[in-house]
Amino acid sequence: MEEYDNYTKTQDNVVDGSLIAISVIILAVWFTTGTPDISSEISFYALVVSLPLLVTDLFHRQMPHIQFRYRIYHYFVDNWIMYLGTRCAFIGILFAIGHISGVAAFLFFFISLICTYIFFDTLKYTKKSLEKEKQKLFEQTLQATMPDGSIHP
Secondary structure, three states, X not given: OHHHHHHHHHHHHXXXXXHHHHHHHXXXXXXXXXXXXXXXXXXXHHHHHHHHHHHHHHHHHHOOOOOOOXXXXXXXXXXXXXXXXXXXXXXXXXXXXHHHOHHHHHHHHHHHHHHHHHHHXXXXXXXXXXXXXXXXXXXXXXXXXXXXXXXXX
């Protein structure tokens, strides 16, 4: 399970970092060209909102023993900042693509939904498999232990 936990932490860091990089690139384009239509304006505002949220989430994930003043902060920081940051970045990227082509934006949205479902479905079954493996290893250790507490050679 430690392997799974390390993977999810690394994965979250990669997602945050990637979305930050993409957001900065698209924002640089909007700063230099302006926002000529509603699609680019929605993209601009979504990315402006997502950037500080993603950076905050990334920094919190790097803290070794994060402590919050109140318990409600823990839920807010760990869940909502990441949730809002990633969703706003996705909307910003989607509308930036929509600025160029509506069909491309639709394809991006549809394929993203399919890939997200496949990823989370695979992640769920991987976690279950690792939990079963851990339980099996624990049971083998128990079977190898003798009643007096010693272990079979």
